[in-house]
Amino acid sequence: MKEIIIEGLSKKIKGTLILDNVNMQMEPGKVYGLRGKNGCGKTMIMRALCGLLIPDSGKVIIDGEVLHRDIKFPRSVGVLIENPSFLPQYTGYENLRMLSKLMGNISDEEVRNAIERVGLDPDDGRTYRKYSLGMKQKLGIANAIMGEPDLIILDEPINALDEQTVMSIKTELLKLRDEGKLIVIACHDREELEFLCDIIYEIKNGTVAGCEVIGE
Structure with missing residues (x-):
């Protein structure tokens, strides 16, 4: 871009x-x-x-x-606008993996990486409905940066x-900026x-x- x-x-x-x-x-x-x-x-x-x-x-x-x-x-493009909508019966990783397949060009490894970058565990077995507000917000950010869009x-x-968490998210965003996003x-x-x-x-x-x- x-x-x-x-x-x-x-x-x-x-x-x-x-x-x-x-x-x-x-x-x-x-x-x-x-x-x-x-x-x-x-x-x-x-x-x-x-x-x-x-x-x-x-x-x-x-x-x-x-x-x-x-x-x-x-x-x-990666987007977080207003309240992100995810399927409540699936884990965070499962939600992002399904979205990545719809996009067609994001690997499972990139999904895991995005989740880890925002401080979540891709192997967390809790479903989205059991996430706290902060965890839901992190997953929304992970979805936006998944695959490192331009x-x-x-x-x-x-x-x-x-x-x-705010400090770690800031650090990640500044890294993405320095990568040319x-x-x-x-x-x-x-x-x-x-x-x-x-x-x-x-x-x-x-x-x-x-x-x-x-x-x-």
């Missing part, structure tokens, strides 16, 4: 403007933060980035290909995680974003209200 360009993105839902002329540019090897209050449009921008929201106007361009014109979804989109990834994170916590991100976009009322380069 070389770059993502969001150009003039606007969207109305039931007559309400939820995205208003959003413009952004992103490149691999960086972590981008979306910061703003609940309902400001952060999640909708993420849904647009991964092809789950079709804009009324404007476009998302990934390496020269326009979403919903040239491609339906990014060619290599684009990783995470909505409030550290919710329900204890401090030690493009990572987009939505979070309302300024300190967390400043620790993780290279660039933070301030989102207000469905549009970009500002852009801050961290460390400058």
